[in-house]
Amino acid sequence: MLPLTHELGLRGAEALSRAFGVDLTGKVQIDRSQKADLQCAAAMQLAKSLKQPPRALAEVLVKALAEHPAVRSTDIAGPGFVNVHLADGWLKDNVGQALSLRQIGVGQTVVIDYSSPNVAKPMHIAHIRSTIIGDAIKRVLRAVGYTVIADNHLGDWGTQFGKLIVAHRKWLDESAFAHSPVQELLRLYIMFTEQEKAQKIAIGKKVDGDADEDDDDAPPLLQEARAELVKLQQGDKENVALWKTFIDVSMREFERVYSRLDVSFDVVLGESFYNDKLANTVQLLLDKGLAEESEGAIVVRFDKARDGEAMAPLIVQKKDGGFLYGTTDIAGMLYRVEHWRASRVIIVTDDRQQLHFRQFFAACRQLGVRTSMEHVFFGLMRLAEGTISTREGNLIGLEALLDEAERRAAVVARECNSELTDSEVLEVGRVVGIGAVKYNDLSKDRTTLVTFTWDKALSLTGNTAPYLQYAYARIQSLMKKAAAAGVVPGALVSFEPTERVLVMTLLAFDDVVEQVALTSRPHALCEYLFELAAQFSTFWSELSVLKAEPEVRPGRLRLAQLTGDVLSSGLDLLGIGVLERM
C-alpha cells in the first residue's frame, strides 16, 4: 500500500500547494481508516497555518484524490476528514504487490549490536530479549536493502577475570569442567563471591558496600584477584591462556544456543577487541579538550547547552590508570563509524543502561560522530521470586527454557494431529516451541519490568507464533489439495467483504515492514501478522475455496496463497519458522 498512500499524499500536497500558493510537499499524510479505506486529516492540520477553513482545504483534497485510478470515491466528513474509498477493481488487480518491499536502505550500512552475553556465565532467560529483538531488527533492515553488520559485543574483558583466575586455581573441579565448563565457571564465580564475603565479615568490613575502596584492607582474595587481573592485562602467558580457555568454552555454549534460535552474527568483536584502542581514545578526548582530570580520574563532562541535557560525568579512565566500559564503548563507536562506515548504529540492551548510553552517545557527538546512534532498550526480566542474579545463582537457563518450550509444543502437536510421525512431532515441537518463545518477546514493546512465568512464555494459543504458523500450515494443506484437483491461483473474481478486508491488509505489509525498519520496533510486525492471520481465519471459516463455484476458485486460492506468502516472509523477518504440517 505504501506506493499508493505515498502517491496520494503527493497528489494531495501538490493540489493544496497550487491552490494556496505555498509549498506543502510532505505535509499531507494518508492513513488507513475504520470509516473508509483511507483517510486524510490534513485539511484540519493545515487550516490554521493557511488561514483557511478546513472545509475549503478538504474540497481541494477531495477533488485531487478522486482523480487517482485507485480511488472510487471521496467524501468529506465531520470537521474536515477526507475519506477515500478505493476501487475494487484496482485492489483486485494490485494485490500481487503485497510482497514487494521498498528498498529504503540501499547504500547505507547499519551496525547492530545485540545479545552480547558475558563470557564464563551461562546464558539465561534475561539474555533472550536482546538476542531475539536484535536478530529480528537485523533481518528487517536487510529486507529493505541496508547493508547490515550484526555484531556480538561479547563481555570478554573486565575485573571478573581476575576473580575467575584465582577461583580456577584454587577450587577447580576438573571433571565438572570437562563435562559442562560454563556451569563449572559459574560455580567458581559464586564460590569466589561467597568466600570474599566471608573474608570481609572476618575482617569486620561491611558486606554490602561493594565500593571496593582502594585498598590494603581489602579481603586477601580480592587483592589476589586484582593482582591476577594486572598480570592478565600485562600479557602474562598463563593467565592469557586461561582467559582464552574461558572464552572458547563459553563461545561453544553460546553457539549451541544461537544455532537453536537460528540467530547469527557477522562479527564477534568483544570488549577485548578494543583494548589496544582505549589509551588512544582517552588521549583523543584530552587532545580535543573534551575530557579533563578530576579527583585523579579522567572524565567527560556534559552540559545542557552543548549536549542537550546536564548529565553526570562519564569516567573514561580510573585513577589507577584502568579503563572502563564507557571507554570501550566510545572506542567501539569510533571503530564502527570509521571501519564500517556505518550511517546507523543500533545497540540492543535492557533499560538500566539508558543513562550510560546517553552519556556515551553525547561524548561521541562531541567527537564529531554524525552517525545516527540508537539505543533500543527493553524492560528487565525477573522471576516472581526476585531479580535474576548470577551471584545468587537463581537462573533459569536459556537452554532449559528452550527444552521446555519444545517439549510442550510437541505434546500439543501429538494431541492435535494424529497424522504426524514421531520425527514430525519432534520437528513441530522445535519450530513451534522456539517460535512461541521468540514471539512472546517480540510481540511486546513494553519497557517495564517483565516477570517471567512458564505459562506466559510458552503459551500456544491466542496471539502467539503458533497461531500464525497454524494459519500458514492450513494454507499449505489447501494448496496441496488444490494442486491435486488441478486448481491454480488466478485472478480475483468474487470480492466478499471478508476478501476485501484481507486484500487491504495484505497490501499494508510493506508499510509495516518499513515502519519497523525505521523505528526498530518489531512488535508492530507481530501485531500486523496476527491481524492478517485472524482475518484469514475468518475467511477460511466463512468462504469455501475448492468447494466454491468454479469461476471464483482461482481467485480465492490466490488470496490464500498470498496470505501464506506474507505470513511466511513476515515470520521469517522475525526469525520464526513455518511448517507445511503441524
Place this chain on the structure above:
RNA sequence: GCGCUCGUAGCUCAGCUGGAUAGAGUAUCGGCCUUCGAAGCCGGGUGUCGUAGGUUCGAAUCCUACCGAGCGCGCCA
C-alpha cells in the same frame, strides 16, 4: 535529592510523531467439526485510559504538578 522507563478491561498487553464510538489476547458464558486442518471460527459483558490542571476545532497520545511502581546516578559491566 536528581534523572530514566512506566501506570489503558480481572490478568497480559496494543493504541502514544494529536484525529471520528478506546482495541486484542486471556479468563468467563453460550453456539459451531458427516463439508478445504477446531492450535480454529461466531456471539455475549466489562474501562474514573493513575489523579488534577493546561495547550487545541479535537488529548489515552503533547505540557506542568502530584500519586504509585521499577530502575539508574564518578573510578563494576
